[in-house]
Amino acid sequence: MTAIDTISQREAEVVEEFALFDEWLDKYEHIIELGKSLSGVDPEFRTDHWKVKGCQSQVWLQPGTEGDLVVFKADSDAAITKGLVALMVRVLSGQPAEAIARAPLGFLESIGLREHLSPTRANGLASMVKQMKLYAAAMSGRGNEGGQDG
Amino acid sequence: MSAVFSEAEIAEIRGRFPILSRQVHGKPLVYLDNAASSQVPSSVIDAMSDFERNHRANVHRGVHKLSQEATEVHEGVRDRVASLLGAACREEIVFARGATEAINLVACTWGATNLRPDSVVLVGELEHHANLVPWQILSSRIGFRIEKIPALDDASLDQAAYRALLERHHPALVAVQHVSNAFGTVHPVADMASAAHAHGALILVDGAQSVPHRSVDVRALDCDFLAFSAHKMHGPTGLGVLWARKELLDAMPPWQGGGDMIDKVSFSGTTFHEPPWRFEAGTPHYVAAAGLHAALDFLEEIGIGRVHAREQELLAHAHEVLGAIPGLRILGTAPDKEGVVSFVLDGIHHYDAGMFLDQMGIAVRTGHHCAQPAMERFGVTGTIRASFSVFTTEEEIDRLAAGVVRLQRVLA
Incomplete structure (x- = not known):
């Protein structure tokens, strides 16, 4: 990680990448492709305890640290959800806890995925973002105050 | 075609x-999501809108004209539902928020007074949670046992296993769906009802997926309780029906208190209204009743x-x-x-x-x-x-x- 690799730079990269797609089908195909690159969670994390609640599909989230940075591994049994998970991991993993906890994640709106952040969506992206921020907040030793709901 | x-x-x-x-x-x-909620024709939307614009007033006990009109609409749909189901009388029709609330009502009244720690309730393996969880909640208070009527690979219920369960447990109640919401299977509830009765059990039928799609006659089924929801039959949300045999309703204690469910209230004691009103605490969804009239018109016309x-x-x-x-x-x-x-x-x-x-x-x-x-x-x-x-x-x-x-x- 270089010093200039910030969450907002990663978001800008994703936005640029998604600007290539006009058609919903192309966009979802790309999301599914992103999911295929996700490494998944370690076997001991593939349990109910590490499952994100509120998803019609199953999502597992494995938090960890590398030095001062928070890292995430994640997985899902549904292809689109896995792609969305991969996007979130790509943007947030390996960033400082405080930055994760405070990230507004405006890129989801820019790439036309804001609807997926609605708490009523069955994919649980909102729950996942909340959970990532809670882990980050806990790891930064500041309790839950950084947990911004998506 | x-x-x-x-x-x-x-x-x-x-x-x-x-x-x-x-x-x-x-x-x-x-x-293609009609089993969750069906859609409403304009006539249903118009009926509810007309009711709001021209007749809206609380039902029952109102002496003024609007209240009388609203009561006529509300009680009128009770007559129509009674006739739709082949009920013995209009008093067998209890309004609830939906089939879910209707089943919960049976659990909380008939169930709470008739089930004992040594009772058994048979529940179908394919039930909607609305016909399983109320019994589980009640069971956690009373301690009776819930036994599953197993399903076969084609998503029908194993009738031989059902009869064996009746024989073995002599259950107090059989709670079963008429039609599976998940798979569409029509269960032979008339046969299941006569077998239940032969073993001294009552039978509750979840009719949420049958009443909107086929002719359902509670006397022909010979069941004891039947529940369904208006929103699955081109009607409004928030209105459901419990049908129960009159003698069962008469013996059932009230559930929720307040509103028109009372006879006389004092701090020294309260007496309760006759069924079905005994089970209809609070202001009923009379606007939805206007919508259900129009939904029944639609179904009758087609x-x-x-x-x-x-x-x-x-x-x-x-x-x-x-x-x-x-x-x-x-x-x-x-x-x-x-x-x-x-x-x-x-x-x-x-x-x-x-x-x-x-x-x-x-x-x-x-x-x-x-x-x-x-x-x-x-x-x-x-x-x-x-x-x-x-x-x-x-x-x-x-x-x-x-x-x-x-x-x-x-x-x-």
Whole structure:
């Protein structure tokens, strides 16, 4: 990680990448492709305890640290959800806890995925973002105050 | 195409449902989620709007004209539901918020007074959670046992096992759905009722998926309780019905208190109104009653027999075109079904399929359909479910099939 690799730079990269797609089908195909690159969670994390609640599909989230940075591994049994998970991991993993906890994640709106952040969506992206921020907040030793709901 | 309706008649019926002219994601809506909520014709919307504009007032006990009109609408629909179900009298019809609340009402009143720690309640393996969880909640207070009536591989209930369970446990109650919301199976509830009675059990039938689609006569079924919801039969949300035999209702204590459910109230003691009003605490959903009148008008005009026959045609068509798709497996293959087709796709999560179909303007339901034990029975976490209405067309089912083939290419 270089010093200039910030969450907002990663978001800008994703936005640029998604600007290539006009058609919903192309966009979802790309999301599914992103999911295929996700490494998944370690076997001991593939349990109910590490499952994100509120998803019609199953999502597992494995938090960890590398030095001062928070890292995430994640997985899902549904292809689109896995792609969305991969996007979130790509943007947030390996960033400082405080930055994760405070990230507004405006890129989801820019790439036309804001609807997926609605708490009523069955994919649980909102729950996942909340959970990532809670882990980050806990790891930064500041309790839950950084947990911004998506 | 249809032996029941001409193309012009189908077009005319469709024209009554304003929502069917909607576009979703730039494509004409294909609404195949009727088992969750059916759509309403303009006449239902207009009836509720007219009621709000011209008749709105609280029902019962009002001396003024508007209250009398509202009471006539509200109590009038009770008469119509009694006649729809073949009830012995109008007092057998209790209004609730929906089938779920109606079943909870039975659990909290009849169940709480009649079930003992050594009682057994038989519950079908495919039940909607609304006909399982209320019994589990009550069981955690009383301590009675819940035994499962197992399902067979075609999503029918194992009738031999059912009879053995009756023989072994002599249950107090059998709680069973008439039609499976997850798979569409029609269960032989009349036979199940006579077997239950022969063993001294009462039987509660969840009619949420049958009353909207076929003629249901509670005397012919010879059941003891039956519940259904208006929103699944082209009516408004927030209104459901419990039918129960008069002598059962008469013996049941009140559930919720307040409103018109009382006879006389004082701090030294309160006496309660007769059924059905004893079970209708608080202001009822009288606006929905106006809507249900119009929904019943619609069903009577079309004829429930023709609705059933048409939906059988659609079901056969769906089984044919979906069944021909490689990698698609239909769950629920019993011979007697209502217009529901539930399926899974090899290597494709139901959620992904639902997302893709949505983008194509096709509304299906994906997931566990509030019947997680039923999903567990078939070793799946969920299915994709298409459920039909009298306004559904073969072309719409073909669009679903084409959509499935298209999404398989991307996702499989």
